[in-house]
Amino acid sequence: MSAPKALAAMLPKPGPAMVVDTLNLVIASANKWVQVVAEEKTRREEIRVWEQSQLEIIHVQRDFLLTALDRTFDERRENFRRLFDNLDSALASDQEDAGARVSDLLSAITELAQTSPFKDLKSPALVVQEFLQSGKVIEL
Amino acid sequence: MGIIELALKGAPKILKAGPKVLVPLGIGAAAAFAAAGKGVVDLAQGRGMRKDAAIRLEFALAECETVRLETETVTRSYGEFQITTHKENIGRFADWLEKNKALVKRLNFKKIDGVRIRVPNIPKYVAGAQSITAGVSGVVSAIGAGAAAPAAAIWGVSTFASAGTGTAIASLSGVAAQNATLAALGGGTLAAGGGGMAAGAAVLSLTAAVPVLLVGGFTMGIVGAKAKTKSRNFVASVAIEIERISLAQEMLRAVQARVQELRDLLQQLAERSTSALDALEQVDFDPDQHASEFLRAFQLVTAAKEILNTPVLDPDSGELTEASIEILRKYT
Numbered sequence: 001m002s003a004p005k006a007l008a009a010m011l012p013k014p015g016p017a018m019v020v021d022t023l024n025l026v027i028a029s030a031n032k033w034v035q036v037v038a039e040e041k042t043r044r045e046e047i048r049v050w051e052q053s054q055l056e057i058i059h060v061q062r063d064f065l066l067t068a069l070d071r072t073f074d075e076r077r078e079n080f081r082r083l084f085d086n087l088d089s090a091l092a093s094d095q096e097d098a099g100a101r102v103s104d105l106l107s108a109i110t111e112l113a114q115t116s117p118f119k120d121l122k123s124p125a126l127v128v129q130e131f132l133q134s135g136k137v138i139e140l
Numbered sequence: 141m142g143i144i145e146l147a148l149k150g151a152p153k154i155l156k157a158g159p160k161v162l163v164p165l166g167i168g169a170a171a172a173f174a175a176a177g178k179g180v181v182d183l184a185q186g187r188g189m190r191k192d193a194a195i196r197l198e199f200a201l202a203e204c205e206t207v208r209l210e211t212e213t214v215t216r217s218y219g220e221f222q223i224t225t226h227k228e229n230i231g232r233f234a235d236w237l238e239k240n241k242a243l244v245k246r247l248n249f250k251k252i253d254g255v256r257i258r259v260p261n262i263p264k265y266v267a268g269a270q271s272i273t274a275g276v277s278g279v280v281s282a283i284g285a286g287a288a289a290p291a292a293a294i295w296g297v298s299t300f301a302s303a304g305t306g307t308a309i310a311s312l313s314g315v316a317a318q319n320a321t322l323a324a325l326g327g328g329t330l331a332a333g334g335g336g337m338a339a340g341a342a343v344l345s346l347t348a349a350v351p352v353l354l355v356g357g358f359t360m361g362i363v364g365a366k367a368k369t370k371s372r373n374f375v376a377s378v379a380i381e382i383e384r385i386s387l388a389q390e391m392l393r394a395v396q397a398r399v400q401e402l403r404d405l406l407q408q409l410a411e412r413s414t415s416a417l418d419a420l421e422q423v424d425f426d427p428d429q430h431a432s433e434f435l436r437a438f439q440l441v442t443a444a445k446e447i448l449n450t451p452v453l454d455p456d457s458g459e460l461t462e463a464s465i466e467i468l469r470k471y472t
Contacts, residue, residue: 022351023351025351025355026168026351026354026355029354029355029358029359030171030354030358032358032362033175033358033359033361033362036361036362036365036366037361037362037365040365040366040368040369041365043369044368044369044372047369047372047373047376048372048376050376051376051379051380054376054380054383055379055380055383058380058383058384058387059383061387062383062386062387062390065387065390065391065394066390069394069397073397073401076401077401080401080404080405084408087412088412091412091436096253096254097253097254098253098254099252099253099254099255099432099435099436099439100253100254100255101254102253102255102436102439103255103439106439106440106442106443109405109409109443110443110446110447110450113401113402113405113446113447113450114446114450116398116453117394117397117398117401118394118398118453
């Protein structure tokens with residue numbers, strides 16, 4: 001027996017059942033493809049929405065924090081400037097209580113310095129408040 | 141003669157089948173190629189998206205590292221300034237106290253310019269001034285803050301920044317793992333195709349190749365669609381991490397602003413303290429006549445010392461860290 005004939009003999013003969021199975025396989029594959037493509041499209045849209053909302057939250061946090069920090073540092077700078085002006089006046093003063101005034105002003109300066117500019121950032125509620133005031137909506 | 145050659149040999153016979161067979165076969169083959177083509181395009185797009193995202197992430201991490209190093213430089217420079225200021229004010233005042241301790245003790249509990257003077261324990265004060273670390277804990281704290289400044293971790297970038305770019309790479313290797321998963325899935329596809337091939341070989345005709353192509357094509361389409369989604373997910377995660385990294389940079393800049401604030405304060409107090417010490421050293425000290433000069437120098441040096449002892453960030457309360465983590469925990 002020649003090689004092709006031997007090979008052909010080894011292979012099963014196609015019958016109606018095999019044709020039906022093959023057809024079913026093709027239809028199932030097509031259905032699966034359509035289904036998965038639709039599901040993945042939906043999933044990608046969900047990811048897009050999730051990404052957008054997360055970015056929005058971070059932007060709100062950043063806006064809030066940067067504004068709060070700017071204001072805090074500006075306010076502290078102004079307070080220190082005023083305290084040092086008063087300190088210089090007290091240091092140059094000949095009044096009887098000049099030493100006490102110097103002492104009070106130096107205490108005020110060191111106390112303010114020891115108060116962290118970051119302490120007011122502890123409340124996440126402020127972030128929410130700021131966010132709500134912005135009128136934005138987070139899609140979750 | 142192999143199966144393929146055998147199948148090719150049988151190909152001309154298909155033409156005899158007529159349009160009733162050939163048209164559906166053609167349509168089927170075209171659909172299979174379209175689905176497979178779409179899958180291949182999706183896969184390629186996904187790969188490109190991931191590559192671009194990884195580059196953006198690396199760039200963002202590099203930028204953050206630059207700001208972190210900047211912060212460390214600023215903090216270290218402040219530490220050096222603290223040491224100089226300590227030496228030129230507290231050290232100098234301690235030297236003066238040691239030279240005039242007998243006279244200074246006479247001022248203890250006297251009220252001068254509205255202030256009751258309490259002379260410090262001079263040997264202890266001198267010993268403290270000689271040891272910069274014992275005398276000025278703020279120096280250590282400031283440098284510590286610099287070292288602890290990788291605020292990338294502060295803002296929840298921990299997933300990437302806790303181990304620096306290494307973790308990012310780990311995430312990327314997660315994508316590689318995805319690829320491996322996809323590759324495995326691809327193997328499944330081949331296996332399915334393999335089954336198709338067996339069926340094809342069974343009928344020994346190109347007609348069977350159409351279902352094989354269809355199944356393979358659809359599977360390729362599925363693989364491509366899933367890979368594209370995974371890539372999209374990775375790209376979104378990277379985009380969020382990049383924003384967080386950017387936020388961490390802002391917080392590092394805030395730390396720099398805090399260091400600058402303390403430096404300005406210390407400088408202002410040190411200038412006034414130096415003037416007061418100059419005035420004190422210029423006189424032949426007599427406690428009855430020069431109590432005011434002593435008081436000014438003592439007050440200003442003490443205030444400068446307070447600033448020297450003020451940490452940039454309070455390591456105990458964790459301020460910035462606590463606030464940041466709290467916010468992130470709540471909203472992300």
